[in-house]
Amino acid sequence: MALKKAQIEEFKSRLIELRAQLNIALKEATEGVKVSDESKGYSQHQADEGTDDFGRTINLEISSKESFILRQVERALEKIEEGTYGTCDITEEEIPIKRLDAVPYATMTVTAQDKFEKGLL
Numbered sequence: 001m002a003l004k005k006a007q008i009e010e011f012k013s014r015l016i017e018l019r020a021q022l023n024i025a026l027k028e029a030t031e032g033v034k035v036s037d038e039s040k041g042y043s044q045h046q047a048d049e050g051t052d053d054f055g056r057t058i059n060l061e062i063s064s065k066e067s068f069i070l071r072q073v074e075r076a077l078e079k080i081e082e083g084t085y086g087t088c089d090i091t092e093e094e095i096p097i098k099r100l101d102a103v104p105y106a107t108m109t110v111t112a113q114d115k116f117e118k119g120l121l
Contacts, residue, residue, distance in 0.1 A: 003086045014104045022070045029063040076105040088112050
């Protein structure tokens with residue numbers, strides 16, 4: 001069953017809000033890496049440098065994951081504009097509403113996503 005216009009508008013609102021939250025989180029993580037780099041001094045102890053490096057690594061990993069999700073959110077918003085939201089990019093089957101409720105930026109069915117992640121597609 002195809003999504004109704006009201007459902008699509010609700011998902012669009014959720015995706016726009018999620019995009020805003022991700023942009024804020026990415027900005028904060030990026031600033032955290034910059035602040036850590038700028039605060040380094042020559043008198044810092046090696047253990048402190050290790051802690052700083054660990055913190056930077058965590059911020060970069062978070063940024064990477066959030067960037068990945070942000071790209072998926074952007075793709076879902078593109079699909080809304082194209083009129084293909086709720087349709088799998090791979091199989092062109094409808095994505096179940098339960099999946100979209102849980103992951104509004106999903107662009108594949110669970111089966112297609114699983115095959116894609118295993119390199120079978």
